[in-house]
Amino acid sequence: MLKIAVCDDEKIILEQIKRYVEAFEVPSSVDVYHSGEGLLMSGRHYDIIFLDIDMQGINGIETARRIRRSDKKVKIIYVTGYNDFASSAFSVHAFGYLLKPVKQEQIHRQLREAVSYTEQEAPVQTVRFETESGIKDLDIKEIYYFEYLDRKIQIKTDAGIYRLKGSITMMAEKMEKYGFCMPHKSFVVNLYQVKSLKGYDITMMDGSVVPLSQKKSVEFREKLSSFLARQI
Structure with a gap:
């Protein structure tokens, strides 16, 4: 079972992405967070994180940087309303970058790619x-x-x-x-x-x-x- 987190300070978007993830063909457990602080304080490790960038408090880029200090393997997929954060997203080794509004098929495509990459990842070198x-x-x-x-x-x-x-x-x-x-x-x-x-x-x-x-x-x-x- 995939362990997935969705972090966004817009309740409607948060619930929408959660529904899309739950409809994916691979069984998943989904946790939702309304802020970067909440995600970081959970201390939990995930396979995939859907992460907003422009949030109140700690933004998505800084949240990812802190996550990367202890977790180099999690697939971080940004879901944002802005297209000028792409270079910053790559600085934290983001796996994907989606612009709002997102459709279910876009979320499922990202999940399939993440699952495929995980299965083919080389062992620790x-x-x-x-x-x-x-x-x-x-x-x-x-x-x-x-x-x-x-x-x-x-x-x-x-x-x-x-x-x-x-x-x-x-x-x-x-x-x-x-x-x-x-x-x-x-x-x-x-x-x-x-x-x-x-x-x-x-x-x-x-x-x-x-x-x-x-x-x-x-x-x-x-x-x-x-x-x-x-x-x-």
Whole structure:
């Protein structure tokens, strides 16, 4: 059974989407929330979330960012009356983007795609590192970046920071095939975890900021654009 949440501060829209989801061919349990705060406070994990963007209080983009801190797998489908939030939606790895008013078939199409993607998703991919605290098998998607600091490589992850000996350049070569890129001589970042790029500041999903050197700017921007295009 699918676990689905619908979050919208318009009662009519909320009830409408709930009816559409309940009419889907795959059995589902549906929870409804009138605000981003309510969804976050529930502490529940879902397979799919239909999420409004322009809500009172915490908007849908910020709600999704907070959800992503603990849940990288949930499929977030935005349902909104505005079409100028698309770029922000992709920054939180949104699965879909629907404009109001929505029809039942649109909701069902998104649900079918979400179910199909879930069934075909590759298992967690890990890479082994020999760190100062022992051998660690780290989920690639949970790594934010590598930083060369005090003659050691620091690995910034969801679970914390790990340190190991080595060359940051060799680390960049090792991780390139997993979607990592070197924007600065001291950093290697996970393109999957990039939230935004403004000027020469790369903001990661955890809020940390990584510098982009002028020398590597063109190459990094091209690789990031190519990576994002493959995610759409």
